[in-house]
Structure formats: C-alpha cells, structure tokens
Amino acid sequence: MQAYLGIDVGSVSTNLVLLNQRGELLRKLYLRSQGNPVGSVQEGLSRLGSEFPDLTIAGVGTTGSGRQLIGKMVGADLIKNEITAHAVACLNLEPTVQTIIEIGGQDSKLILIRDGVVYDFAMNTVCAAGTGSFLDQQAARLSIGIEELGMRAAQGRHPVRIAGRCAVFAESDMIHKQQMGHKLEDILAGLCRALVRNFLGNLGKGKELKAPVIFQGGVAANLGIRQAFEEALNCPLVIPEHFDVMGAVGAALLARDEMLACKSSSKFKGLKLLMEPVATQSFDCEGCSNQCEVVEMRQSGLLVACIGDKCGKWSQRANSRSQEPETQVG
Amino acid sequence: MILMAGGVGPCRFGYYGEVQREILRDLGYDVQFLLLEAPKTHPRQLWERIHSIFPRNTLSDLIRALRLAWLKVAALDRVDRLANRIRPLEIQPGLTTSLQQKFYRRLDEATLEAEIRRTLRQACLELESVTLRQHEPDLRIMLVGEIYMVLEPRVNFAIEQTLGEMGVAVDRTIYLSDWIRDQLVFSIIRPDWDRQWRQMAKPYLHNFVGGHGLETVAHTVEAGVNRFDGVIQLAPFTCMPEIVAMQVLPTVSRELSIPVLSIIIDEHSAEAGVQTRLEAFIDLLRQKKRKASGGNSSCKLISVLT
Numbered sequence: 001m002q003a004y005l006g007i008d009v010g011s012v013s014t015n016l017v018l019l020n021q022r023g024e025l026l027r028k029l030y031l032r033s034q035g036n037p038v039g040s041v042q043e044g045l046s047r048l049g050s051e052f053p054d055l056t057i058a059g060v061g062t063t064g065s066g067r068q069l070i071g072k073m074v075g076a077d078l079i080k081n082e083i084t085a086h087a088v089a090c091l092n093l094e095p096t097v098q099t100i101i102e103i104g105g106q107d108s109k110l111i112l113i114r115d116g117v118v119y120d121f122a123m124n125t126v127c128a129a130g131t132g133s134f135l136d137q138q139a140a141r142l143s144i145g146i147e148e149l150g151m152r153a154a155q156g157r158h159p160v161r162i163a164g165r166c167a168v169f170a171e172s173d174m175i176h177k178q179q180m181g182h183k184l185e186d187i188l189a190g191l192c193r194a195l196v197r198n199f200l201g202n203l204g205k206g207k208e209l210k211a212p213v214i215f216q217g218g219v220a221a222n223l224g225i226r227q228a229f230e231e232a233l234n235c236p237l238v239i240p241e242h243f244d245v246m247g248a249v250g251a252a253l254l255a256r257d258e259m260l261a262c263k264s265s266s267k268f269k270g271l272k273l274l275m276e277p278v279a280t281q282s283f284d285c286e287g288c289s290n291q292c293e294v295v296e297m298r299q300s301g302l303l304v305a306c307i308g309d310k311c312g313k314w315s316q317r318a319n320s321r322s323q324e325p326e327t328q329v330g
Numbered sequence: 331m332i333l334m335a336g337g338v339g340p341c342r343f344g345y346y347g348e349v350q351r352e353i354l355r356d357l358g359y360d361v362q363f364l365l366l367e368a369p370k371t372h373p374r375q376l377w378e379r380i381h382s383i384f385p386r387n388t389l390s391d392l393i394r395a396l397r398l399a400w401l402k403v404a405a406l407d408r409v410d411r412l413a414n415r416i417r418p419l420e421i422q423p424g425l426t427t428s429l430q431q432k433f434y435r436r437l438d439e440a441t442l443e444a445e446i447r448r449t450l451r452q453a454c455l456e457l458e459s460v461t462l463r464q465h466e467p468d469l470r471i472m473l474v475g476e477i478y479m480v481l482e483p484r485v486n487f488a489i490e491q492t493l494g495e496m497g498v499a500v501d502r503t504i505y506l507s508d509w510i511r512d513q514l515v516f517s518i519i520r521p522d523w524d525r526q527w528r529q530m531a532k533p534y535l536h537n538f539v540g541g542h543g544l545e546t547v548a549h550t551v552e553a554g555v556n557r558f559d560g561v562i563q564l565a566p567f568t569c570m571p572e573i574v575a576m577q578v579l580p581t582v583s584r585e586l587s588i589p590v591l592s593i594i595i596d597e598h599s600a601e602a603g604v605q606t607r608l609e610a611f612i613d614l615l616r617q618k619k620r621k622a623s624g625g626n627s628s629c630k631l632i633s634v635l636t
Contacts, residue, residue, distance in 0.1 A: 065602050083610035117617040120589070121610055123603070206580055288431070290484070310488060311431075312424045 001052055004059045006252025007041060007074065008245065009033065009066030012105025012132055013218060014040040015245040016048065019252045023092060027051065028245045037066040038073065038278050049271040057268040061255030063247050072305030073278065073297060075269040078255045085250030087111050087118045090214050092253055093240055098210040101229065103219035105132040110203040122203040132218045134167045149188060153224025156189025164194025192224035196232050211235040216243040276300050285309055331383065336365035340540030341571055402437055405450040407505040409433050412457050414502065417494030419462040427491050429456050467499040469615050472553040474546045475564035476572050479595055480504045486564055486595065487604050496612055503549045504542065534578045543571030547578050554586025559615045561588055567596030589615060
C-alpha cells in the first residue's frame with residue numbers, strides 16, 4: 001500500500017497520519033509527546049508498521065515545533081511551519097473557509113483566509129494561558145478528566161467572571177469562586193468564556209473574523225470552549241472530523257504536492273531503520289562568539305543529523321555523511 | 331569604565347544607564363559610566379565629561395578616536411548593505427554570511443585608517459565576486475522597529491540572514507551610522523532633519539512618541555508606497571514607542587495593502603517561535619504574489635527551507 005505520511009510534533013501531542021493519493025485519511029495516531037518527541041515518533045511509526053505490513057511511504061512531511069529535529073530523523077521530503085500546514089489542511093477540506101482558530105497544547109493560532117490564500121495570521125506570544133496545557137492542568141487539579149471538563153463547562157447556566165489574562169490569576173480566581181460556593185459547572189463555563197475572551201483579545205485584535213470559521217487543534221474537543229466561541233463570534237463553528245491531527249494532514253498534503261511536482265522518490269529512511277534507538281546530545285560550539293547550542297543525533301553510533309548551528313558548520317557535516325552511508329561504517 | 335548610549339525624550343532607554351550605575355554601585359562595583367547622548371546645550375559639555383574621565387588625553391586624541399570609530403561604523407554599514415543585496419541571490423548557501431563574518435573580525439583588529447579602508451575595499455571585492463543566480467529575488471521586505479532589535483543579530487535571531495537565505499531581499503531601515511549622524515551630530519545644530527518622516531507618518535500618527543515609533547510608522551508607509559511585499563516590525567517586549575506604532579500599523583497595512591508582521595522579542599522568545607512566524611509570513615507573501623500574478627492558487631507552496 002502506498003501512502004503519504006504527515007507528522008506533527010507539537011509540545012503536548014505527536015500526531016501521525018497516513019493519506020492516500022487522493023488526500024483521504026487512511027489512519028491517524030494521536031500520541032502524547034511526554035517530553036520525548038523522538039520516542040513518540042518511533043512508537044507511532046512502529047504501530048503503523050505493524051498495522052500495515054505492506055506500507056510504502058511515497059512522501060513524508062513534518063510540521064510543528066519539533067519539525068526540524070524529526071524531519072532530519074525520518075528523512076522528510078518537506079519541513080513546513082504549522083501555520084501553513086494548518087491552512088492547507090483546512091482549505092483542502094473546506095475551500096470557502098475564511099477564519100481558522102487552532103488551539104493546541106501550548107500554541108494558539110488565528111489564521112485569516114481570503115480568496116483561498118492566507119491573508120493574515122497571529123500566534124500567542126509570551127503567554128500560554130488558554131491553551132490545552134492549562135486546561136489539562138485545571139482538569140488535573142479538579143481531578144476530573146479533560147473530556148469531562150468540557151462537558152461540564154457546557155452545562156454551566158450562569159457562568160461566573162474569571163480573569164483569563166493570565167493562567168496563574170485565572171487559577172486563583174477559580175479557587176476563590178469555589179470557596180465562595182459557586183457550582184463547578186458555572187466556574188468552568190466562566191473559565192471557557194475567559195479563555196475565549198483572551199484569545200480574541202490577544203490574537204483577534206481588531207481583525208475581522210468572518211464565517212465560515214473552522215475550529216481545530218486538541219482543544220476543539222472541548223464543548224465548553226466551542227460554545228463560548230460560538231457565543232462570542234455569533235456564528236456556528238465548523239469542527240473538522242479529524243480536528244486533532246489537522247497539522248499532520250496539512251504536512252502530508254504538502255508532501256504529496258511536493259513529490260508530484262518534483263517527481264523524485266521519497267527521502268524517507270524506512271520504518272526498519274528508524275526503529276533503531278536514537279541518542280541525542282547537545283553541546284556549545286566554541287567556533288565563534290555566537291556559541292550556538294548544537295544538537296547531535298546519533299543512531300547506532302552513527303551521526304544522523306546536527307541542528308541548531310547558525311553557520312552550518314555542523315549541520316553540513318552531518319548532511320554530507322548521511323548522503324554517503326558507506327563512509328559511515330567504522 | 332562603561333560606555334553606554336543614552337537618550338533624551340519619552341523612551342525609557344535614557345534611564346537605563348542611570349539604573350545600571352545604581353545596580354552596580356549596590357553590588358559594590360565602583361565603575362565610571364560615560365553616557366553618550368546629545369548634549370542639551372553645547373557640544374563642549376560632552377567633551378568636558380569625557381575629559382574628566384581621561385584627563386591625560388587631549389581634544390585631538392578624542393577627535394582621532396572618534397574619526398576611527400566613525401570610519402569603522404560606516405564601513406560596517408556599507409558591507410551590511412551590500413551583503414543584504416547579495417545574500418538572497420547567492421548560489422552557495424552561507425557564503426555571503428561567512429565573508430561578512432570574516433570582514434567583522436578583520437575590521438575589529440584594524441587600528442589604522444588605512445587598514446580600515448583596505449579591509450573595506452577587500453570585503454566589497456569579495457562580496458561582489460560571489461556567484462549569483464540570474465533572476466531577481468521574488469520578495470522585498472522592509473525591516474522596521476526599535477534600533478537595538480533591528481541592529482543586533484544576536485537579539486533578532488539573525489533575521490536578515492534568515493530571510494536572505496530564504497531568497498528574500500531585505501531592506502533594513504536603521505543603520506548605526508545614520509543614527510549617529512542624525513541623533514548625535516545633527517541634533518546639536520537641530521535642522522528639521524526628521525521632517526520627512528513626520529510628513530510620511532502624519533496621516534496615521536501625529537506625535538513624536540519616543541524611540542523609533544514614528545519612524546516605524548513612516549517606514550511602513552514608505553514600504554507601502556514603494557510597493558514592497560511586506561514589512562516586519564521588531565519590538566522589545568514592553569517597549570512603549572513600538573507598542574504605540576503597533577496599534578497604528580494595522581490601519582496603514584489595510585489602507586496601503588501592505589502585509590505587516592510584528593515580532594515582539596524578549597528573553598523568552600524561543601528561536602523556534604520566531605522561525606515559525608517568519609516562514610509562515612514568507613509563505614503568505616509568496617501565495618499572495620502568485621495569486622496576484624494570476625498563477626495557480628491551489629495549495630501548492632514552494633518549500634523555503636531544507
């Protein structure tokens with residue numbers, strides 16, 4: 001079976017998708033990164049390998065904050081930023097989309113589309129308030145599941161006022177409201193509203209958010225947040241079927257287009273090779289005053305990739321070696 | 331002895347020298363501070379301040395030192411300008427930057443006027459002999475914002491280099507030599523040097539807001555009028571003048587249809603985040619351009635990084 005592989009390495013989750021030639025989704029995996037992107041990608045690949053024994057990869061695209069590292073590791077044909085990847089996946093699904101709201105583990109993005117091209121975008125800057133990690137943390141503090149948090153928030157009839165500007169203050173506000181005796185549903189509904197307000201204030205800033213609006217990313221599963229967005233924007237949201245892996249879908253679509261355009265074979269290193277243990281190690285280059293933090297990736301003792309150097313001294317060395325595998329031995 | 335630039339006006343930068351002097355004194359260090367700022371009344375004041383710190387040196391020593399410094403700054407800016415023109419077209423990636431680095435090292439070591447001139451000549455020759463692609467860069471971007479963020483590659487994640495290596499032509503709006511000329515030298519005799527910037531920014535911002543806020547707006551207008559493809563604004567976190575400008579830029583962007591990306595930099599700005607925004611912005615501009623030129627606007631994008 002021939003398929004295109006898309007990998008989205010985010011802060012909280014690592015997502016893998018397989019698409020066929022027509023761009024239809026064959027399989028998706030949503031894994032928790034747990035601070036080990038390399039390990040979770042390996043786990044995902046081994047699961048795909050055992051589920052589809054006759055799998056051949058026709059093209060690989062990586063995206064997300066770990067795209068460079070994982071791209072080097074798997075031999076990606078295309079490494080793309082997550083904003084473009086999300087936009088491509090959305091446009092493929094719904095060509096008339098004008099607004100994309102994406103909230104993931106630590107990033108939130110707002111992408112505006114006009115006439116089928118990205119026209120403007122914004123990402124949260126220094127603060128991760130209102131993203132998945134914070135919701136996760138609150139669910140853990142209240143010892144309820146993350147799915148339950150969304151459901152109960154949607155049941156709140158009288159949302160209380162919570163300051164959503166800062167995660168720390170939002171938490172103390174919530175604790176205060178609990179001590180005052182408010183119902184948990186109302187507090188959670190208030191929290192969702194506050195986070196939506198925060199998103200629209202920080203990223204929306206005077207931008208015109210036109211329908212149709214697509215809401216995606218892990219947080220799109222949260223009923224409370226969905227409801228709060230619909231109230232604030234006064235229009236229904238479109239939630240894609242595979243809302244949690246749209247970045248990976250975009251990366252796979254882009255890899256497919258790239259492979260069809262350049263008509264070469266994929267640089268993918270193969271499932272078998274990738275299962276071998278990977279060790280990463282970092283050091284400070286002393287070559288010049290930049291003192292870059294360089295990360296070295298080795299597989300079975302062989303240098304696979306170097307990233308992080310500004311001048312290319314180390315990354316070029318790794319590239320030239322990986323192109324001549326014979327010289328690596330010994 | 332610490333030499334630091336100062337400033338007068340609403341930007342709080344002028345206060346930093348004083349604060350740092352206090353902090354160092356509290357920590358028990360007795361260091362002298364020389365704050366370089368345009369003297370309010372007379373150029374003699376500046377000399378008197380310097381002379382009190384270096385009593386053995388004469389005015390002609392100072393003039394010679396200033397001349398050397400000025401030559402170095404001017405040489406630096408000339409090479410940077412040239413490198414920005416050449417980098418997007420280089421065939422061998424990174425060659426321009428490595429020539430530029432070599433020039434920096436040599437210039438740093440030069441102590442004589444003739445050496446500085448020779449180093450500059452050589453660097454220009456080397457840069458001009460870099461093999462170039464035949465076509466023009468497809469995108470032109472103007473870099474605006476706060477002076478230190480714009481000038482210092484260590485702080486702005488070498489943005490000129492990053493963009494150049496994506497094949498984008500970058501026009502930096504602030505150069506140190508211009509700043510010295512305008513802010514330190516000409517402000518003493520006070521011609522209406524900045525009148526043109528005020529005129530350009532006027533429909534959007536009437537007041538001097540400190541720092542480079544007004545210039546940021548003016549340069550964005552300039553980029554829109556001159557049909558640049560985009561503008562990138564660099565601002566330090568909590569910088570008041572740039573925040574004022576940032577509120578004005580969406581209007582400029584809409585009216586002159588020039589896309590603007592604002593990047594706020596503080597010590598936590600991870601390189602990955604800046605890189606993501608830059609890549610996405612460049613993708614956006616390329617798609618927009620292709621669409622405008624009637625090309626195929628489906629989701630086919632050129633990959634800009636390898």
